[in-house]
Amino acid sequence: MDWFLFFILLQMGVKGRCQQEEVCLKSVVNSCGDCIRSGPYCVWCKQLNFTKPGEQEAVRCDTQAQLIGRGCKKEEIISPQNNLKIHKRESLSNSFNEQEPVQLSPQKISLRLRPGLPTTFSVSFKRVEGYPVDLYYLMDLSYSMKDDLENVKELGKDLFAALKKITKYAKIGFGAFVDKTVLPYTNTNKEKLLKPCDENYQQCQAAFGYRHVLSMTSTEEEFKSKVTEQFISGNLDSPEGSLDAMMQAALCGDKIGWRNSSTRLIVLTTDAGFHMAGDGKLAGILEPNDEHCHMENNLYTNSIEMDYPSVGQLAVQLEKSNIQPIFAVTTNVETVYTQLSQRIPKSAVGVLSSDSKNVVQLIESAYNRLSSKVTLTHDNLPDNVRVIYTPKCEHPGPTGESEGVCDNVQVGQEISFNVTVTAYSCMEDKSFTIRPQGIKDTLTVTISTNCECQCVDPGLNKHPHCNEKGNVSCGICSCSEGSIGQFCECSIGRRDERTLRASCQRQNGTECEGRGDCVCGRCECHTTEGGRSYYGDFCQCDDEHCEKFQNKLCGGNGNCKCGKCECFESHEGSACQCRVSEEGCRTPNNTVCYGRGTCKCNRCECKEGYQHPRCQTCLGCTDPCQTKLNCIECLGFDSGPFKKNCSAACSKSIYHVMVDQFTIQSKKCHQKDSGGCWITFNLDQLVGEDNYKAEIVKQRDCPAPPSVTAIIGGSIASVALIGILLLMLIKLLIYMKDLKELRKFENEQKKSKWAKADNPLFHSANTTVLNPTFTGE
Template identity: 30%
Template sequence: MPSFSGSLLLLLCLLLSLMLIATITIDEQCMHSIDSCDRCLNTHLDCAWCTDKEYQVRSRCLSRSTLLRFNCSEVHIYENQPQMALLQERPLKDYETRDEQAVQVTPQRVFLKLVKGNTQRLKLSYRAARNNPLDLYVLMDLTWTMRDDKDTLEKLGTELTKTLHNLTDNYRLGFGSFADKPAMPMIMPQLRENPCAAEREICEPTYGYRHQLKLTDDIKAFTAAVAGSKITGNLDNLEGGLDALMQVIVCPNEIGWKQQARKVVILVTDGFMHFAGDGLLAGIVQRNDRKCHLNKAGEYTGSLVYDYPSLEEIYRELLRRKINVIFAVTEQVFGTYKELSGLMQEISNVEILSADSSNILELIEKSYESFVKRTQFGDNSPDFIEMKYYTDCAGQFPSLRQRNYCNNVNLGKEIEFYVDVTLKDYPENGVLTHKIRMEEASLSEYIDIDVELQRPCPCVEEPQPEDEYGRFQCDDKGYLNCGMCFCDEGWTGTFCNCPTDPTNATTNEALLKTCRMPLDKLGKSISSQVCSNHGECDCGSCSCDPGYMGSYCECLECSDCDEERAECYCGQCVCKYGWSGTRCNCKESTDGCTGPTGEICSGRGSCDCGVCSCQEPYKGTFCEIDAEKDNKLCLFYEPCVTCLIEQKQGIEGCKNLSEICSNAESHERFTYGFVEELDAEIMCLVRIVNKHGIQCDSYFGYQVIDHANYLAIQAVECEPANYYAIFGSISLITLLLGLFVIWLVWCCLRMKDAREYARFHEEQANNVRQENPIYRDPVGRYEVPKALSAKFDENPFAS
């Protein structure tokens, strides 16, 4: 119970401290930043600085309203002035005609004036436009195993038109093909001119990448380009797809990408791809330069000059140029491309291609819809400006979540992002104007932010070293300029009241550094707050506000420390020798925690104000109870209880009862008693072998009151068995059981005979006697009746 009250008191103290901090006013936070205008404005957003020479209050750093109340001229007040202005805010709009541009992000341009440490929230809205232009470039693997896929794509001209019309009315198509680098070991040198000779077929010599059709809205031209392409081959199942993809990305003029269109490349293949470094196998060591190398015929001329690009290089170029890629691959290689797509999931997708590419239209439609339903924003903010994105993804979440992307948003739904912009520090180069662009990951939609960093204190005054009033405010050892004292040689401090010799500090900043609390043991990192913002720095030492103490005013004063029992150390009572507890109200004695074994809390806990505080999972007054092992006190009392039971039952062998049943330290004998029924919270088992040689279990309980030991014992006397009585009882029971069985069998037989006899009588009664005609008497006899009836119906001879 004392430990609980101590915890409750500690909680109340913590709550009071939090309430005290909450009640600190803006003026109280500002008033300690009196040494410079810069530090004043950085202390709190609402802090203002007064440069008026006629101002007579000591602290020039207060809230604006307080400075005006203290007669500071309004024109001499400098304060934080964060600003936000919308410079361009066109409403969201779908794509309507070819001459107009859709608006998918609003606003388009914003001005922000940032103050250090202050956060401004900017709201942006995004909605995917309907009928937005689509540029779809089909990049196809035309090695030998893809010949049936080419034929399928060639036949899908009309259906492809219908599919794209379902997505948008404004689309264009382009086409290109790839194989691999025409060099050993990617091809066999003897099959260079006809790589399909092994299949007894004739095909195109191996090439790296061939751009065959610029993006166009002419479907017939697309079909003709596919039909005009020719199958080629290579040696392994690794293709040069990344070589081709890089050229599709970095050749915008040759491919014909439109700036405002949603740009999509669908890469169709059934094989794996070579990555950077594989070119070494063919002696190609020059790194891919990420530049366009297409000749007028659309051939990639750098195939034997540059190595394959890395996945990271492809990813960066896709992001920079706002191009999405769909990997349409067969099931055998799907897992590899799934992992590859996962590394650039915001701009890529992977789908399973059927064996003959017959489902390619379905894949295009499915992937395009997934791109449209997904959005992600990023920015190019410098390190000293922090930007955090929050959104509920058009109601997908009950509240805002910190994330810069949304998935599975229905077309036409407007998504709102809230961006918190915070100036963490000023740039080292001193540049105060910057431009930040927030842009959508897969579209050329963005917001430009013109950022201005507010100067901490833009005051510019003509110095007046001889002004008497200005020197008076600086203790006649300096002059006032912009509300700050500029000290004469040999003096420093906020008010030039500190000589430089004793402190060995020549600047006010050096003095303030001594009033800033170190944040590590070596003192290399120090707090930005002077005197923890709870006091003033007076010539290198802190003068704390009421209620605070410490070298840096970092501690609250102790309010309930008894000077006789404790000393105050940084807001906490540190108990003197002989006292303990959260309020030092417990004498430092462990008598109440010392059990009969002589251990403090059985070595399983700590003594808190005379009461054991047990470690998990131990319990009990002295932490003696362990759920998995034996009770320590049960083991301690067991020899004494065993001796007492043996003595009671007349068993010889326990001769030193007085020593066993007494405390080793005080030599006080245990108090015990034998009971018929044991009523104790803690029951201990003791097992002995009695004088009859029988193992017998008894129970006992214990109590420790004021170091006195009380035992209650329930002794069980286990008598030997009477074998004669047992044999006689068993014999009598056996005889009676046998007679009962015989009687039961006799009754069953009698009942069975009775049933058989009754059945016989029933059969006799129902029996009909039958006579054989052979043995029937052949002589018929008729006996005339003695008297005839007078009735005609009975006697035909009646008249």
């Protein structure tokens, strides 16, 4: 079942991909050639009367399926294809026999490509047995390496013996370096320049930058003799001028003695770091390295006049000269040279013992690692050309645009690479070189493009299809002098009718958008500032005004079509600024955006409501406990509004049975159903926009039925209570009214006034007698 599902998905994916690729996005379509240049799947119908009068010739340009669907016969369709021609293909050599061996095949091919349509060819490689080796031993002779030098003087026999295991055509050279003989790198005191070592160390040579000691030789005695003559020198600071020495060894090939057909190795031995571009300013040296050989009498003459080379400069020159460096360094600087090795193609790092006794084993091991790894790459790739390498071997590296890698390739083993080349613009005879890194063999690829149509047209100057005023070219009329129009139906000087001019206006706007001329109801577009033509039914399009990224149109990763970027397969985004990747959109359960959005530019674009970064939570979404209640009721208890069509209404959004899917989050719900019962259930939110798994508690909490006696008794009590309340209310109103009248009476009584009059018959006493015995009590 799993295999069947996989097969179905695979077929759907292939079908979808093909449908996506088979698209023709029309560009300039005034001719068959314009159509072919519009895209790899654009074809041209040359069938007469395929277009209607007044209809744009652009309808002749589309995919083959679309044109056939519109009635164009298959034999009337023009579709140029890719063409590959091999000009030189010598057989691969098995072993080296004093002749030029062949390790890469073919050696020369030419491609005639249709723009945008890829073509693939195979390149074979075989490691030749006994291939010559040139080893240049480049040694740091600063004072700290004095013990190492004594051991190197005795290494000649072992070095030659190790190389003889690889090939009988081995040669060894020798060179030495210290640093620039200026402050602050070297003590410029005259005595110290001549003898920069410790006073107790007598065998010390004068300070120098880089010295070539011995050109490539196959004689063991000569190597031992020259190395024995060398003595330690010295300088002030710890970093040395090793990049200076390597640059000159790469550039001065005739003095070093590099052979044309050989594996070239530079073995750099040191216990210190290195100076690089910019460090020369400390000594007032401002002239940048010019990447030329400056060797006289075996000495680097421009050491104090020219800055150190940059790592990038050195990497380029080593690659050009097919030199593979082996950094034999001590433990204290292993990290530094490991980082340097990462920036220099085809290089290796080994750790020296304190006295360099293990250098032979180190070189042998590094050589095996380098030679068993075959890296195919290219040089001088033309603009708008893309190359992809797919290795075909037992231990392949990843498929890549810059190189293809096969590891653990043994001597005599033949491997191959599929090389896919795509040209995205028209060009004539552009060349580039494919080669294995560190090896001389190359494949020269010459590219030209097929941007024109080869039509077999009738030789009639007055063809009936063109109203006998022109001939037919790829199905369209080429009018004679004095006639214009789709079928040469218009004469120059004739006043165009208003309807014809109206057909050149888009939405009653400017005629041909101001970018062309209306000729017989059809826009003939002008040329843009960039030398290309405007195009479209109303000249509304051009391919020069798309969004830019890093100051490049479509980021350099796509083509501009009518103001919009069409990205290559490897990139996406409005300006093709993003590599196609889903790494930033992957969730812990290995889905993309939890199924609630799409991954664009390695970032989730969530559907409405769902939140970044990976669309896990929803802001403003309705509580699923409420939205899923009816489905829970019908699935769990066979009741509710969805009872009659439960499976149809609920199967797409909720699972009642257990399913093996990743749970994003869980929620416990306690809701009242349509019958007033409380339902308890758990909802597990699954991957997808509206996707849940339910676990339902099979018991509902429903209320008890009502009591009739209680209802009747309650009703009577309620009526009596209401009557008492009404009587009390009436009594309260009467009391309030009486109280109001009393207050009114009291207020009026306070306001009354009584008259005070004296009795005219009353007279007060004339005499008053006091009782003398009265005490007042």
